[in-house]
Amino acid sequence: MALKLLPFYLGEFKKRRRKTALITFAIAWGSLSILLLMSFGRGLSTQFRVAFRGLGDNLVMLSGGQSSVVYQGLPKGRRLRLYAADIALLRATIPEIEFICAESYNNEAISANGKETNRNVHGVGPLFDLMRSQVPAAGGRFLNPDDERHSRRVAFLGWKVAENLFGAEPPVGRQIMINRTPFTVVGVLKEKMQDSMYQGPDAEQVYVPFATYAQVNSQPYVDRIHIQPRSREVSLRVEERARAVLGRKYRFDSADKYALNAWNTIRDAEEVGKIFSGIEIFLTMIGALTLLIAAVGVTNLMYALAKERTREIGIKLAMGARRRHIVTQFVLETAFIFFQGILWGVLLAFNIVSLVRTIPLNYDNFGIESYLTRPVFSLDILLLFLTIMGALVFMAGIFPAVRASRLNPVEALRYE
Amino acid sequence: MIDCRAIKKTFHMGSASLEALRGVDLLVKAGEFISIMGPSGSGKSTLMNIIGCLDTPSAGTYDLDGRAVAGMSFDQLAEVRNRKIGFVFQNFNLLPYATAAENIELPMLFNGKSARQRRRRVEELLQQVGLLEWRQHRPSELSGGQQQRIAIARALANDPPILLADEPTGNLDSQSGEEIMAIFSGLWRQGHTVIMVTHDAGVAAHSQRTVSLLDGRVVT
Ligand SMILES: Nc1ncnc2c1ncn2[C@@H]1O[C@H](COP(=O)(O)OP(=O)(O)OP(=O)(O)O)[C@@H](O)[C@H]1O
Numbered sequence: 001m002a003l004k005l006l007p008f009y010l011g012e013f014k015k016r017r018r019k020t021a022l023i024t025f026a027i028a029w030g031s032l033s034i035l036l037l038m039s040f041g042r043g044l045s046t047q048f049r050v051a052f053r054g055l056g057d058n059l060v061m062l063s064g065g066q067s068s069v070v071y072q073g074l075p076k077g078r079r080l081r082l083y084a085a086d087i088a089l090l091r092a093t094i095p096e097i098e099f100i101c102a103e104s105y106n107n108e109a110i111s112a113n114g115k116e117t118n119r120n121v122h123g124v125g126p127l128f129d130l131m132r133s134q135v136p137a138a139g140g141r142f143l144n145p146d147d148e149r150h151s152r153r154v155a156f157l158g159w160k161v162a163e164n165l166f167g168a169e170p171p172v173g174r175q176i177m178i179n180r181t182p183f184t185v186v187g188v189l190k191e192k193m194q195d196s197m198y199q200g201p202d203a204e205q206v207y208v209p210f211a212t213y214a215q216v217n218s219q220p221y222v223d224r225i226h227i228q229p230r231s232r233e234v235s236l237r238v239e240e241r242a243r244a245v246l247g248r249k250y251r252f253d254s255a256d257k258y259a260l261n262a263w264n265t266i267r268d269a270e271e272v273g274k275i276f277s278g279i280e281i282f283l284t285m286i287g288a289l290t291l292l293i294a295a296v297g298v299t300n301l302m303y304a305l306a307k308e309r310t311r312e313i314g315i316k317l318a319m320g321a322r323r324r325h326i327v328t329q330f331v332l333e334t335a336f337i338f339f340q341g342i343l344w345g346v347l348l349a350f351n352i353v354s355l356v357r358t359i360p361l362n363y364d365n366f367g368i369e370s371y372l373t374r375p376v377f378s379l380d381i382l383l384l385f386l387t388i389m390g391a392l393v394f395m396a397g398i399f400p401a402v403r404a405s406r407l408n409p410v411e412a413l414r415y416e
Numbered sequence: 417m418i419d420c421r422a423i424k425k426t427f428h429m430g431s432a433s434l435e436a437l438r439g440v441d442l443l444v445k446a447g448e449f450i451s452i453m454g455p456s457g458s459g460k461s462t463l464m465n466i467i468g469c470l471d472t473p474s475a476g477t478y479d480l481d482g483r484a485v486a487g488m489s490f491d492q493l494a495e496v497r498n499r500k501i502g503f504v505f506q507n508f509n510l511l512p513y514a515t516a517a518e519n520i521e522l523p524m525l526f527n528g529k530s531a532r533q534r535r536r537r538v539e540e541l542l543q544q545v546g547l548l549e550w551r552q553h554r555p556s557e558l559s560g561g562q563q564q565r566i567a568i569a570r571a572l573a574n575d576p577p578i579l580l581a582d583e584p585t586g587n588l589d590s591q592s593g594e595e596i597m598a599i600f601s602g603l604w605r606q607g608h609t610v611i612m613v614t615h616d617a618g619v620a621a622h623s624q625r626t627v628s629l630l631d632g633r634v635v636t
């Protein structure tokens with residue numbers, strides 16, 4: 001078996017390490033660049049999606065508008081309002097609705113802890129937290145169905161509101177006055193990335209049960225109705241059906257986009273998705289071109305290195321080496337070189353990615369760094385990279401090996 | 417043992433071709449010591465390469481121990497080189513990055529000897545050529561004479577019956593050359609068949625008989 005000579009091949013490889021170091025370095029460098037390119041590209045798009053979901057995932061948000069066309073003899077410019085009763089209607093007529101809840105809001109004077117401020121206070125129905133990505137920070141909770149049923153005076157605060165009123169003190173369990181009515185804080189919103197919003201970032205809002213809100217605020221209509229369709233696929237259909245149902249009830253043209261505003265995150269997500277597909281294709285192209293150059297360079301280096309060994313091969317052949325001894329050695333040497341280079345590249349990339357990910361995010365004012373400091377080095381990236389490198393190893397290794405296998409002893413010994 | 421008949425060798429370089437051997441007959445019996453002489457370019461090395469199975473003739477037959485070399489595959493030729501022939505070159509042809517011991521070990525790597533066997537044989541051979549304390553040195557740290565002694569030890573590694581030496585003293589001073597010739601004479605007396613190319617009549621005097629080449633033909 002040729003592998004019996006593994007110690008010999010390894011020994012020769014070690015002796016020649018100084019000559020192969022440059023190639024190893026080139027491979028490590030190339031691997032590192034490609035992996036970072038892929039990881040940062042993936043991280044960028046992931047962060048955009050995360051920020052996008054800060055508002056909610058797969059959400060259709062309805063709000064009343066003004067009709068812009070004459071319909072059934074009714075003039076345009078009519079104001080359309082949504083009412084709490086619409087929730088039951090929509091749920092009854094559109095089976096693809098998973099969750100649905102109402103939201104109303106108003107700017108109120110808030111005071112606590114000797115401080116005063118003005119904030120939007122939102123009355124929100126149950127399951128609002130699921131639909132609108134409202135995750136409580138540790139030690140607190142969101143409003144629950146019991147709060148709603150009993151119209152409890154409890155409040156859930158955006159983290160900036162909490163910070164504003166209570167500073168570093170824990171707000172959960174403390175009292176706040178909303179328009180001179182006392183509310184108990186039950187939870188604070190966990191910090192999150194959010195790039196789309198309607199009444200400002202969630203960090204700045206105050207949420208109370210919808211039933212409680214209705215008691216202190218006499219507004220007869222609701223500002224928004226949030227619908228979560230059963231799946232992303234039915235999202236546009238749900239929106240269409242809601243328009244039809246409400247159009248029939250309030251007598252407006254269901255095609256009139258101004259009469260009923262429907263903000264569909266799925267449609268937005270598709271737009272964003274296209275942008276990121278574009279960015280990823282662009283990055284992949286840069287990566288492919290870079291790799292191609294690297295591949296040509298490495299192949300060239302490997303070939304030059306192999307040529308340098310022609311005389312050695314001649315000597316070995318003269319001493320009785322079989323063809324397989326020569327070829328095995330070349331194949332193994334290529335494997336050693338690439339294994340080392342790839343290992344270095346992967347380890348470096350992994351560590352750099354891990355290190356960059358420890359940079360804290362500033363959720364209060366997330367700028368470009370929030371998108372760039374969360375690279376993702378995932379298994380599928382590693383596998384794609386290894387596949388590409390596999391092709392490269394083959395390309396760089398095949399020429400020297402084939403050449404070596406064709407050498408005849410006399411020619412090899414005469415080679416200068 | 418070595419039976420060459422009407423050996424021809426033609427080299428093709430582009431459109432030009434060169435007849436290095438034009439019909440050489442050579443019979444060498446086991447245990448003989450033969451020297452080959454002739455002017456530069458007369459085909460001595462070409463003939464040696466063919467006898468040593470490093471190269472194959474363009475025409476003619478070469479039987480080694482009764483077997484036709486012509487029909488052998490690349491790897492079969494390698495096996496012959498490995499077991500039956502020890503080759504010593506004018507320019508030593510040692511692996512520059514390997515130590516003296518590793519160079520001597522080389523032929524044994526290609527026929528499945530165990531590491532233990534190899535180590536023992538290397539030791540033996542180093543002793544035989546008087547370079548035991550130089551085992552860990554690289555060729556560049558050895559004198560020409562020492563390098564050639566390592567090369568001889570390497571040629572002997574698998575204890576081949578035939579030793580081929582192409583101007584083994586050509587790159588050495590006369591003192592070292594004498595030492596090398598003494599080694600070859602000793603090996604011949606131990607029963608090896610020795611074929612040696614040389615320009616030096618003094619060197620050729622060690623041999624039993626001399627074959628002279630001129631323009632690719634044997635002259636007597
Ligand atoms: N591989 C080759 N390709 C082309 N021509 C060759 C090759 N090997 C030898 N020759 C030519 O064949 C002829 C014989 O060469 P060879 O090396 O056998 O001579 P030589 O007798 O050993 O000479 P020297 O004493 O200089 O070593 C020379 O003209 C040489 O140039």
Ligand SMILES: [Mg+2]
Binds near residue numbers: 461582
């Ligand atoms: Mg010669």
